[in-house]
Amino acid sequence: MIINGKEISLKVKDEVKQEVERLNEHGKRVPTLAVILVGRNPASMTYVKNKEIGCRYVGIGSIKIEMSEQTTQEELLKQIYTLNADNTVDGILVQLPLPAHIDEKTVIEAIDPKKDVDGFHPVNIANLFLGKEGLLPCTPYGMMVMLESIGYDLEGKEVVVVGRSNIVGKPVALLALSKSATVTIAHSRTKNLKEVCQKADVLIAAVGVAKMFDDSYIKAGAVVLDVGMNRDENNKLCGDVDFEKCKNKAQAITPVPGGVGPMTIAMLLHNTLKAYKLRENIE
Ligand code: NDP
Numbered sequence: 001m002i003i004n005g006k007e008i009s010l011k012v013k014d015e016v017k018q019e020v021e022r023l024n025e026h027g028k029r030v031p032t033l034a035v036i037l038v039g040r041n042p043a044s045m046t047y048v049k050n051k052e053i054g055c056r057y058v059g060i061g062s063i064k065i066e067m068s069e070q071t072t073q074e075e076l077l078k079q080i081y082t083l084n085a086d087n088t089v090d091g092i093l094v095q096l097p098l099p100a101h102i103d104e105k106t107v108i109e110a111i112d113p114k115k116d117v118d119g120f121h122p123v124n125i126a127n128l129f130l131g132k133e134g135l136l137p138c139t140p141y142g143m144m145v146m147l148e149s150i151g152y153d154l155e156g157k158e159v160v161v162v163g164r165s166n167i168v169g170k171p172v173a174l175l176a177l178s179k180s181a182t183v184t185i186a187h188s189r190t191k192n193l194k195e196v197c198q199k200a201d202v203l204i205a206a207v208g209v210a211k212m213f214d215d216s217y218i219k220a221g222a223v224v225l226d227v228g229m230n231r232d233e234n235n236k237l238c239g240d241v242d243f244e245k246c247k248n249k250a251q252a253i254t255p256v257p258g259g260v261g262p263m264t265i266a267m268l269l270h271n272t273l274k275a276y277k278l279r280e281n282i283e
Contacts, residue, residue: 001150001252003225005259008149009142009266013058016269020059023282031276032061033091033117033268034083038076038102039069044095051093054265060272063089073102077110084112090279091117091272114279117271120167128174133278135271140172142263143204143225144179150252152202152223154179160197162186162213162240163206168227172204193217205240214242215249224253227260 020031033055037048048064055062065079076094083092092115098104108116113123119137127134147154159181163169173185186196197203197217203224205213210230218224228240239256247253254260277283 003146003150003252003254005254005262008146009262012266012270016273017058019273030061031090031273032088033272034063034089036065036094038067038071039099048095050265054269058269060269069099076102076107080110090276091115093118115275117268117275128171131178135275137167137171138264138267139168140175142267143172143260144175146263154181157181157201158199159202160184160186160200161204168206207240209240210238211242212240214245218246218249220249221251224250225260226254226256
């Protein structure tokens with residue numbers, strides 16, 4: 001089975017859209033997402049544009065704040081404090097990466113955790129760690145929704161996550177653990193990576209190396225989630241998994257593009273609505 005991220009993400013977006021419409025009908029204000037873009041990194045500009053398109057689709061208000069590459073950290077923090085204090089703003093997202101002279105950690109920590117729709121703030125990470133209500137990081141959350149949507153129960157399953165970044169590898173491992181999977185986190189120093197991957201009922205590839213995982217890494221009947229977004233030798237977008245080689249051996253697999261990628265924006269919109277509801281005390 002090919003897990004269709006476009007279809008599943010559309011379902012998530014349509015649910016958000018319906019809920020926003022319902023709020024509108026009850027005379028409530030529209031949830032609003034503010035996105036800050038520092039500099040003109042072409043990939044970042046595309047991501048920000050796609051977030052605006054997503055907001056428009058579901059009826060969430062969007063504010064785009066473009067700041068120059070030369071913006072100082074203090075100026076950026078000041079902008080964040082203004083948005084923190086603005087009661088009409090429910091979500092704040094600072095598009096990463098930031099220019100080298102700005103410290104990402106300091107910037108993320110400046111965002112009000114209640115408006116941290118990326119789920120990167122230490123308070124939200126702690127909530128995830130403790131299994132408390134909070135805003136979950138979008139890409140890992142999206143993968144959980146994908147598994148749910150194909151009716152896959154993680155309880156007791158062997159999950160191997162390759163990659164230990166704070167934004168993908170570690171949080172998706174915690175989410176799988178919270179669903180009672182037995183979780184292994186592998187990384188660049190893992191010995192016998194192939195053998196480790198071969199025992200996985202669910203293999204999550206979040207490395208950033210084009211087509212690194214061929215069918216020799218996966219157990220027959222495994223579920224394979226590919227987070228990687230890379231360019232192959234022909235400059236075509238591809239994942240960390242060699243899709244053509246693995247698609248017949250896996251029980252279910254996500255393609256790139258059209259797999260995990262579309263889920264990220266869908267979950268961002270979901271998080272913005274959730275942040276709004278939590279702040280407004282709406283069930
Ligand atoms: P990072 O570069 O932060 O982390 C990569 C991880 O992979 C590290 O933990 C690293 O190990 C590990 N790694 C690197 N090379 C190897 C190797 N040869 N064998 C085993 N492990 C290895 O990346 P991100 O987590 O931010 O992103 C991973 C991929 O996912 C990228 O392609 C990125 O573009 C994509 N991505 C996609 C998103 C989406 O929406 N679909 C969202 C976010 C990311 P170590 O820690 O030891 O260095």
